[in-house]
Amino acid sequence: MLAEGALASGCRFFAGYPITPASEIYEVMMRELPGRAGLGLSAPDEISSLCYCVGASLRGLKAMTATSGPGWALMIETVQYALMTETPVVIALVQRLGPSTGGATQGAQGDVWLAAFSTSGGYTIPVFSPSTAAECYELVQQAFDWSERLRTPALVLSDKEVGMTTEVVDDATLEKIAVHERPRSTRHPSRGAYAFDDPEEVPTFTEVGGDVKVTVTGSAHDQAGRLRKNSPEVLEVLQHLQRKIEAHAEEMALAKPDLDPDARCLLISYGVTARAARQAVGMLRREGYPISFLQIQTLFPVPLRALDWAVASAPFVFVAEENLTGQYRAVLAPHLSGKQVFGINKIGSLISPTEIVRAVQGVMS
Amino acid sequence: MAESVYLAPDVQLPYCRGCGHALVVRHLSRALERLGLPPRSVVLTTDIGCVGLADSLFPYLHTVHTTHGRSTAFATGMALAEVTLDEHRLKPIVMVGDGGAMIGLLHLVHAAQLNVDITVLVHNNFLFGMTGGQHSALTPLNWVTATTPEGNWTPPLDLLALLRTAHAGFLARQYATAADLDTTIADAIDFPGFSLVEVVELCTAYATRWNRLTGKTLDEAMQRQGYRIGEFETEQERPTFIDLYRHEHGSHSASEPEPQFEEVSTRAQLEKELHLVVAGTAGERVQSAANLLCRAALAVGLYSTQKNDNPVTQGTGFSLAEICLSPQPIEYTGMESPDVVVIASGDGWKELLANGTVARCHAGTLVLLDSEVEASPSVGRTVRLPLRRQANPKRAALAGLAAWMSMTSALPAAAWEAVLTALPAGRQADTAEAIQIGRRLAESGNGAVA
Incomplete structure (x- = not known):
């Protein structure tokens, strides 16, 4: 479904390298792209995969690759290049149990920090986290949309259990998004590849190979793409890279609240664990226990407005995620001051609805 | 030298006095002029190092300054996009040093294998110049560098010899000082596929400071290494990536549409989620059987999820699938306790x-166990069936699932019909027979209840 969503987004280029549990996306793209005016290529490693995608995107194509934690580790250099050169590209990161090669066939949600904090300087890369096959289809379109609109790399952070579980999907209910194209007007053709009037503005894109000369560099540069040192304009460009994302943070921050006005506790989850959490919420409510639930679909930028709204009347907050250290709980912590925050964490297998129910009841009763 | 539309007319070259890089950019400019390539049809993809300063010297060309060693990979991506767009204008020219060539060696090898239409100019000055003259993989034996003060003792890599084994179509090695370097570069750019020129240079900041080097001694060093100078069109007749892709793409027929899958009018009588596990031996179609059951469930209006597991080697050991069937959309796809377990081997x-499934069975769990398996489950209700013997090992899992369906009222038998009609013709008879065997085993009471 993730591959289908990419194709529906207008993705025409995919370069991949096999890795469990992301290989199925690679295989579908290789099979489908030639018949859909696209090109799928087997790269010799993950570094090449992403470089090929970025090169293709510089030429003007929507491009994607898919990998898992070990491959993502190799791609981080090129993700930073895409960020610095404002090149749209989408990466599907299908998590498995780490660290290192870890457990190839075991699911996990342990790459949240690795995905979000992969750039020097701590710049925000949009990260979307699907919990079902249908959400894979929808959120990869969101990733393409924001990647194109903001000229940024974007991630779909899936995991083995979402990515490799076969499930029935009602295609009549699948959400299709009108994925934008990168802004292409040639308003500032003479001012270069990175020209903006306002730091929040996204520079118009001119493809390499077109009639307007393009200067691209991963080094600190001015608005014309020229390498500069000790120039105030360079710092302005660097600030712009973050400000263009922040300016749209609330728009791209997707979350699904299921709130109960009487609830004193809020359960937060994302990705595959959100499925167990939804079921646990149903179980608790059937027992007459009021509880609110918030599924985060955009992990980064953090959906602060939805979070503030959901947490307002709940002094107790639970964050369920399949990792050892509560990675997203730590991300949320600064926004949960005054609340009692508890983690529901586990590695090695899915967190079950019963485990969530027990954890909540253990604190609340 | 006549100035051109390629190199800025009043250009101040940013290189040290005597550095070969200056000669390369001048010869490149001449080569482009000779070929008459429109400036906007060329993208200079530059690497890290002094070589990466070339961007600003060519104000009319597209320039992409990349990360260390990756210049070839980004250029390859652009060339591949050009093929995708079915345009044949853009010519990527990569400028990389000997350090970048080594860190990005894989990209060079793959570009040569693909035979994408890019030209790589390797500025080989035998060391890392920008960072202080450190040893590189191409440093000749006995050379003094910042990191080999006693002289280099690791044999240098012969880049051209290596790329020949990757089927590079055009390879050349030439001195930066050669008067006809522009001809070599023009020939490389004109070559319709992967081409690479190793330009042999001296780093005047470090190499000549620490080593007694002149044009003559450099030539001697090259001879000692067995390096030949000149153009070597090794596989000129090789089809380019575009040819290969068109050939493959032209013959690419849309995959045969799957037969239409239609729901049947009979509906399942399932009120709550049901959890099944089917386990057997890798290569014995265990997961395929599970998939057929999920399709059968879909045909009678159920939701399903299927999670597979097998050893990482795929073709050996166990193979299993966990299935959840439900009248409602399924949230949690894990299995706290199975209702049905089919064991085919x-x-x-x-x-x-080993994975704890047996321990998680409840009193009502139905275990369908192949008769040949030496096991005595102490939980649930066990029925032994001669699945392997009657259906054969590759159909045992499906026969087991069909047997379970006959024993339960949850799924009507009509569910299988939809599955069978949606199968490719070649698989229908075999699948139908396996289902039939399973049904018969269940209905004849052939199973021994343990």
């Missing part, structure tokens, strides 16, 4: 013991 049984 000893490998399957051993894994279910």
